[in-house]
Amino acid sequence: MSKILVTGAGGFLGGAVVRALLDRGDAVVGLDCGPNAAVIKAMSMSNSGFDAAEADISDAEAVDAVFAKHRPRAVIHCAAVVGVLNSLASPARLFRVNVEGSVNVLEAMARHACPRMIHISSEEIYGAFLAPRIDETHHQAPLYAYGVSKATVEHLGRSYRTTHGLDCINIRTSWVYGPGFPRDRVPLNMIRAAAEGRVLHVPSGADERIDHTYLDDAVAGTLAALDCAEHAFDAYHIASDSAPSLAEIAAVVRDLVPGAEITVGSGPYRHSDEIAMPTKGALDCSRAHAAFGYQPKFNIRAGLAATLEAHRAQLAS
Ligand SMILES: NC(=O)c1ccc[n+]([C@@H]2O[C@H](COP(=O)([O-])OP(=O)(O)OC[C@H]3O[C@@H](n4cnc5c(N)ncnc54)[C@H](O)[C@@H]3O)[C@@H](O)[C@H]2O)c1
Structure with a gap:
């Protein structure tokens, strides 16, 4: 049976994608490196x-060897240095992994006749939202290196479509949360x-409105995009299509756990003391709904x- 290659398969989203593929009977090769090997x-x-394929995507030969051995029919590309703070801590490493690593995967796809990539992109490509609910045509002005790297990989996919006929589809998701999330971030820290x-x-962010996507919805949307034979677009929102404020989220947590002492200070949410988050909002998912029936199940x-x-x-x- 032909295989699906999942990069970053030992991570939060990649691991959930692997489990869902295996559950429905797909053969999977999972690539990762470092502690997640x-x-x-x-x-x-x-x-x-x-x-399991232990390889660093920034090592072109290692990536090529994985394709030569397993001959995948499609790639779900989750491997990356993830998040605004991680990107600021090590920008050169971020571009080596997220951009050069993605080039290595695209080159190997072209060489080994693997026609389709589903790349997990991010709402960070937009920068500040200009409306409370935006669709995929929204102006792209990423503010941080992480968003720049994701937008660059989207454009690289378009370039490889032109030069090599590859079908590169971008899943633009929001803040994915659920069991096993590896970073200390709202809303998981509230639940814990x-x-x-x-x-x-x-400390701050009570009025900040962010689209939070439950893990199962992110996985379902990713697999639906993988299975869709023809795509009229190369980018889709897979999110919750709503943007509760952090104050509203804290109220839900207090309601779920009576007596819980969870509060949020006013002002914009901050990634750190130095870095405030830009205005965000809801990701309109109508395009993914029309194209392959995506419907978030988890408010x-x-x-x-x-x-x-x-x-x-x-x-x-
Ligand atoms: N979690 C979110 O909120 C969110 C939101 C938008 C987009 N995304 C994107 O989804 C994808 C998965 O994110 P996640 O939350 O599961 O993060 P994660 O950190 O849990 O997973 C990333 C995986 O990539 C692997 N990896 C990192 N560098 C690598 C390299 N050089 N070679 C091979 N593997 C490498 C890591 O070991 C890890 O297993 C990423 O592309 C991320 O940008 C995530």
Whole structure:
């Protein structure tokens, strides 16, 4: 059976994509490196349909060897240095991995006749939103290196479509959350604190409206895009299509966990003391709905409830 290559397969989203592909019977090769190489090795021990490929995407020869061995029919490209703060901590590494690494994957696709890439892009390509709800035609003005790298990979995909006929589809998602999220960020830190009986005061951001996508919706949209035979567009929003404020999210958490002491200070949300977040909002998902039936199933309450249940189960185990 022909395989699907998932890069970043040991990560939060890549791992969930792998599990969903295996559940429906696809053969998968998962690529990762560093600490998450051990994660994909463990996955290969417990899943007969899964092959682990330890490789750094910034190593062109290593990437080519994975394609030569496994001959994937499609790539779901999740490997990246992720997030605004990580990108600012090490910009040169960010571009080596996110941009040069993506070029290495695209080159290998062209050489080994692998026609389709689903690239996990980000709303960070837009920079500040000019309206409370935006569609895929919104002006792109990324503010940080992370968003610049994601926009660059989108354009590289277009370039490889022109030069090599590759079909590169970009999933522009928002803040994905759910069990296992690897970074300390809202709303997961609120759920963790509430479940563990800790007081949490997020210093600022009460009125900041952000689209939060539950993990299962992000995975469902990604696979629907993979399965869609013909695409009229090369970029789709896969998100929740709503943007609750952090104050509203904190209220939902307090409602789910009576007695929880979760509060948010006023003003814009800050990535750090120095870096304020630009205005964001909801990602209009009508294009993905019309193209391949994407419909988010988790509003913020349902997603937080599912995250809470998973966290409580983990605490109990
Ligand atoms: N989680 C979100 O909120 C979110 C939002 C928008 C877009 N995205 C995108 O989704 C994708 C997955 O993000 P995530 O949240 O699962 O992050 P993650 O950090 O959990 O996963 C990234 C994976 O990439 C791997 N990786 C990093 N550098 C690599 C390299 N040089 N070679 C091979 N593998 C490498 C990491 O080991 C990790 O397993 C990323 O492309 C990210 O930009 C995520």
